[in-house]
Amino acid sequence: MNLVHGTLHRHGLSGSSDGLSSLLEKVYEERGWDFRNYKRSTLSRRISKLLQSARARSCEDYLQVLRKDPYEYHRLFSTLTIKVSEFFREPEVFSALEGIVRREFSGAPLKSWCCGCAYGEEAYSLGAVFAEAMSPEAFAGSRIFATDIDCDALDQARRAVYREDAIANVSPSLREKYFVPADGFYKVSMELRGLVRFGTLDIVQSPSIRGVNVLLCRNLFIYFNKHLQNTVFGKLDYALRPGGILVMGKAEVLPHPYSARYEPLGRGLNIFRKCR
Numbered sequence: 001m002n003l004v005h006g007t008l009h010r011h012g013l014s015g016s017s018d019g020l021s022s023l024l025e026k027v028y029e030e031r032g033w034d035f036r037n038y039k040r041s042t043l044s045r046r047i048s049k050l051l052q053s054a055r056a057r058s059c060e061d062y063l064q065v066l067r068k069d070p071y072e073y074h075r076l077f078s079t080l081t082i083k084v085s086e087f088f089r090e091p092e093v094f095s096a097l098e099g100i101v102r103r104e105f106s107g108a109p110l111k112s113w114c115c116g117c118a119y120g121e122e123a124y125s126l127g128a129v130f131a132e133a134m135s136p137e138a139f140a141g142s143r144i145f146a147t148d149i150d151c152d153a154l155d156q157a158r159r160a161v162y163r164e165d166a167i168a169n170v171s172p173s174l175r176e177k178y179f180v181p182a183d184g185f186y187k188v189s190m191e192l193r194g195l196v197r198f199g200t201l202d203i204v205q206s207p208s209i210r211g212v213n214v215l216l217c218r219n220l221f222i223y224f225n226k227h228l229q230n231t232v233f234g235k236l237d238y239a240l241r242p243g244g245i246l247v248m249g250k251a252e253v254l255p256h257p258y259s260a261r262y263e264p265l266g267r268g269l270n271i272f273r274k275c276r
């Protein structure tokens with residue numbers, strides 16, 4: 001049973017249209033995390049499971065659990081932020097990106113941004129693309145800013161140690177160059193770690209960064225409703241220089257008001273060039 005929607009009928013929570021809205025409002029008031037415009041279908045499925053594991057029969061019950069045990073907020077936060085990722089996720093996207101960087105951006109330093117970088121897999125993958133495609137001087141002057149709402153995930157990203165399954169898509173030659181095996185795990189090389197700067201940034205509530213040449217924002221918009229997609233896309237658009245490259249997740253679409261200003265590069269890859 002879907003407990004989240006179950007509450008709507010059985011408990012009729014006051015002051016909002018359903019139990020989930022009340023819960024998200026409370027979380028915003030108490031912690032400042034604004035998940036109010038995340039897609040309800042996804043949240044509802046995940047929170048329903050969380051309620052079951054906390055033995056709460058409704059969102060209202062769950063609010064009591066949160067009141068009694070503030071540590072429960074950690075579990076809730078990690079339920080609300082889905083951090084599935086891997087190195088070279090959708091390898092064909094990274095191959096295409098490598099071609100673009102080699103052809104167009106290999107000679108001058110780049111400023112890049114991975115927005116919603118989870119545990120760092122995507123940022124280090126982009127780093128390997130840069131190392132392969134750019135001149136040593138351009139690489140040395142480049143930076144990748146990798147941001148996420150979850151500071152614990154970023155701590156892990158800075159440690160840069162991964163299990164073998166996270167690097168399943170990494171070719172043997174790239175493994176050799178950019179990973180150091182350590183006690184059954186793999187540590188990202190110093191060369192790539194020096195390129196990436198991790199920082200906490202909640203893209204819903206914070207201003208974005210500026211002057212970016214290559215921007216990856218993949219598999220984040222899928223969690224936003226249309227309204228939030230438009231608002232956040234405005235921030236990405238502001239960040240990206242004219243002529244810069246934007247990469248979105250394969251299941252994501254450019255919000256309509258912006259689509260005329262972004263030229264797709266390749267088919268079905270969701271790589272775009274911002275018009276000059």
Ligand SMILES: C[S@@+](CC[C@H](N)C(=O)[O-])C[C@H]1O[C@@H](n2cnc3c(N)ncnc32)[C@H](O)[C@@H]1O
Binds near residue numbers: 081085116147149202
């Ligand atoms: C599914 S992961 C995507 C990771 C990577 N981009 C990829 O495609 O493999 C989504 C990431 O977005 C982060 N996230 C969710 N809401 C966010 C927000 N408001 N601001 C910044 N990051 C957010 C989550 O913490 C999570 O790490």
